[in-house]
Amino acid sequence: MEEFILRIGTYFLVIGTGIFILFIASDFAQQTNFDYLFWAVLIVTIGILIRRRKPPAPPSGRFSFLKKMREGSKKK
Numbered sequence: 001m002e003e004f005i006l007r008i009g010t011y012f013l014v015i016g017t018g019i020f021i022l023f024i025a026s027d028f029a030q031q032t033n034f035d036y037l038f039w040a041v042l043i044v045t046i047g048i049l050i051r052r053r054k055p056p057a058p059p060s061g062r063f064s065f066l067k068k069m070r071e072g073s074k075k076k
Helices: 002-028 034-051 064-075
Strands: none
Touching: 002 034
16 A cells, blocks of 8 residues: 555656646746746645655665775774
């Protein structure tokens, strides 16, 4: 169920970004519609608040070699 809620947050971020693109397009057309901006900010904020609950991913260990090298150089 937790993954489903996170996907809803991602959905809100994508939709909010799309609405923001509509706002930019309306500005380029010189018929600026600030309703698009309001809805985009609102929906993106809701998406961020929902996605914020996601726990951080565990470290993958990709750069562990560099980390060991850096720690070794600090000891000298």
